[in-house]
Amino acid sequence: xxxxxxxxxxxxxxxxxxxxGAIEQGLLVLFCAEHxxxxxxxxxxxxxxxxxxxxxxxxxxxxxSVLDIxxxxxxxxxxxxxxxxxxxxxxxxxxxxxxxxxxxxxxFFCHALKNEGLTVEKGIFGAHMxxxxxxxxxxxxxxxxxxxx
Numbered sequence: 001x002x003x004x005x006x007x008x009x010x011x012x013x014x015x016x017x018x019x020x021g022a023i024e025q026g027l028l029v030l031f032c033a034e035h036x037x038x039x040x041x042x043x044x045x046x047x048x049x050x051x052x053x054x055x056x057x058x059x060x061x062x063x064x065s066v067l068d069i070x071x072x073x074x075x076x077x078x079x080x081x082x083x084x085x086x087x088x089x090x091x092x093x094x095x096x097x098x099x100x101x102x103x104x105x106x107x108f109f110c111h112a113l114k115n116e117g118l119t120v121e122k123g124i125f126g127a128h129m130x131x132x133x134x135x136x137x138x139x140x141x142x143x144x145x146x147x148x149x
Contacts, residue, residue: 001037001105002081003045004030007054007139011074013123014130021121026071028133029113032081033097033105041145042105046112049073054139062139066118073113076123076131077106099126 005027012022029049033042050067057063066073082096096102103125113120123129 001034001041001045001143001145002032003049003143004078004081005049005052005054005141005143006030006133007136008074009134009136011131011133013074013076013121014132015124015127020124020129021074021076023072023074023119023121025069025136026119027066027073028131029073029075030078030081031075031106031109032078033102033109034082034095035097037097037101037105037145039105039108042109043112045143045145046109046116048143050113050116050118052141054141067116072119072121074121074123075106075110075113076129077102077125 008026008028010024011028013020027049051065053065054062055064055066055069079093079096079102082093083091084095085091097105106125110120110122
């Protein structure tokens, strides 16, 4: 499982000319399920994301979470995070979960974020999406379930 978190002042997703999700201050989370990923990993990611202290406090230190600032999350599925780019010039995506499992885990992840007390907006799984964001910082965190502690 992989996720890319971007601290944003605002972000939105547009599909076929319609806004499907939009937030103000918070996190844009690009989410990718891979073969073998399980619900527990998605729940763990949601817990970590909700509590990750990457927003500034009154002293300018990254000491506050998205929950602390009453921010929101825009969660967007992105299977291309599973890209194998090392061989050749055309990335391979065979590490990505099947579409059915990827969608199931994406929905589970979004639900887990809500269970952590977050307001969650979404893209549309499998759709061609225009993602717009205004980075704040910029602050970008890459999460990979294969990373060791």
